[in-house]
Amino acid sequence: MLDDTKADVLKRINFITGHLDGVRKMVEKDTYCVDVLKQTYAVRRAIEKMEAIMLDGHLRTCVVEGVKEGREQEVVAELSELYRTGR
Amino acid sequence: MLDDTKADVLKRINFITGHLDGVRKMVEKDTYCVDVLKQTYAVRRAIEKMEAIMLDGHLRTCVVEGVKEGREQEVVAELSELYRTGR
Amino acid sequence: MLDDTKADVLKRINFITGHLDGVRKMVEKDTYCVDVLKQTYAVRRAIEKMEAIMLDGHLRTCVVEGVKEGREQEVVAELSELYRTGR
Amino acid sequence: MLDDTKADVLKRINFITGHLDGVRKMVEKDTYCVDVLKQTYAVRRAIEKMEAIMLDGHLRTCVVEGVKEGREQEVVAELSELYRTGR
Numbered sequence: 570m571l572d573d574t575k576a577d578v579l580k581r582i583n584f585i586t587g588h589l590d591g592v593r594k595m596v597e598k599d600t601y602c603v604d605v606l607k608q609t610y611a612v613r614r615a616i617e618k619m620e621a622i623m624l625d626g627h628l629r630t631c632v633v634e635g636v637k638e639g640r641e642q643e644v645v646a647e648l649s650e651l652y653r654t655g656r
Numbered sequence: 657m658l659d660d661t662k663a664d665v666l667k668r669i670n671f672i673t674g675h676l677d678g679v680r681k682m683v684e685k686d687t688y689c690v691d692v693l694k695q696t697y698a699v700r701r702a703i704e705k706m707e708a709i710m711l712d713g714h715l716r717t718c719v720v721e722g723v724k725e726g727r728e729q730e731v732v733a734e735l736s737e738l739y740r741t742g743r
Numbered sequence: 744m745l746d747d748t749k750a751d752v753l754k755r756i757n758f759i760t761g762h763l764d765g766v767r768k769m770v771e772k773d774t775y776c777v778d779v780l781k782q783t784y785a786v787r788r789a790i791e792k793m794e795a796i797m798l799d800g801h802l803r804t805c806v807v808e809g810v811k812e813g814r815e816q817e818v819v820a821e822l823s824e825l826y827r828t829g830r
Numbered sequence: 831m832l833d834d835t836k837a838d839v840l841k842r843i844n845f846i847t848g849h850l851d852g853v854r855k856m857v858e859k860d861t862y863c864v865d866v867l868k869q870t871y872a873v874r875r876a877i878e879k880m881e882a883i884m885l886d887g888h889l890r891t892c893v894v895e896g897v898k899e900g901r902e903q904e905v906v907a908e909l910s911e912l913y914r915t916g917r
Contacts, residue, residue, distance in 0.1 A: 602714040627689040636897040645889040723810040776888040801863040
């Protein structure tokens with residue numbers, strides 16, 4: 570991962586962990602389920618955003634290098650699998 | 657939330673937080689992006705599973721009580737919104 | 744399904760079928776894959792919107808009636824399954 | 831699109847259109863909403879499978895060629911957008 574991407578991703582993981590900690594407190598205090606669910610949805614969306622940033626970095630670096638170095642079959646197979654399983 | 661559901665959900669949140677901590681360490685150690693992404697996908701699936709458990713509890717308790725007490729418009733509107741935003 | 748919902752859903756199915764027919768023509772004419780994919784995404788979003796309308800109708804009628812008639816276990820189990828499988 | 835992919839995709843579109851026609855008949859005959867929804871979910875999954883096939887073809891041809899011809903910024907930007915919007 571490039572340094573900028575890595576710093577951004579680590580910051581986002583810290584934020585997401587803090588968000589999850591807030592969800593844990595909501596559950597402990599018997600917050601209304603619907604309000605808890607809205608927060609877990611927000612956590613998932615934050616993870617998806619972080620994934621989009623990591624994937625973009627992966628495309629710009631490893632994929633482009635892989636194709637230029639003739640390892641295109643390998644990088645394409647990985648991408649196809651990521652696309653299918655990440656939905 | 658019923659006691660059983662609450663205990664289960666809290667255990668799952670702890671597990672998910674631990675999983676995210678593992679993802680953080682992978683990023684810090686410059687693990688290959690594709691392997692990191694596979695783990696964040698697993699984290700999201702674990703959150704979705706936890707959400708399904710919370711929603712099931714919500715249906716069995718608050719929704720059924722709400723309808724019996726005549727607050728059906730309110731509980732139905734909440735459910736419709738949860739369904740749309742939780743995809 | 745209530746008459747209004749039914750009419751709306753049938754109109755949407757016609758629209759979606761027409762959209763899919765447009766996608767077929769794009770593929771036949773060798774349109775750039777990325778542009779075809781953007782249209783299939785739009786088709787899926789249109790189906791999701793139609794599902795949200797059907798589910799909302801189902802909640803307002805069958806679910807509310809089911810709970811009032813004491814068949815709450817059945818309607819709740821169905822809803823939980825719909826939520827899990829419809830993602 | 832390569833000839834094999836194109837033939838496969840066109841076959842799938844025909845199948846999906848037929849499936850949607852079945853859904854229309856279910857709605858016209860007032861089939862239970864839950865059963866209709868299970869079929870629209872199946873239609874969406876069939877579209878997602880078709881998208882995965884188109885994307886795989888796109889990666890193997892246009893993306894690899896684009897990178898080799900120095901248009902990597904363009905193809906990477908398109909892929910990132912497809913990944914984000916196709917969820």
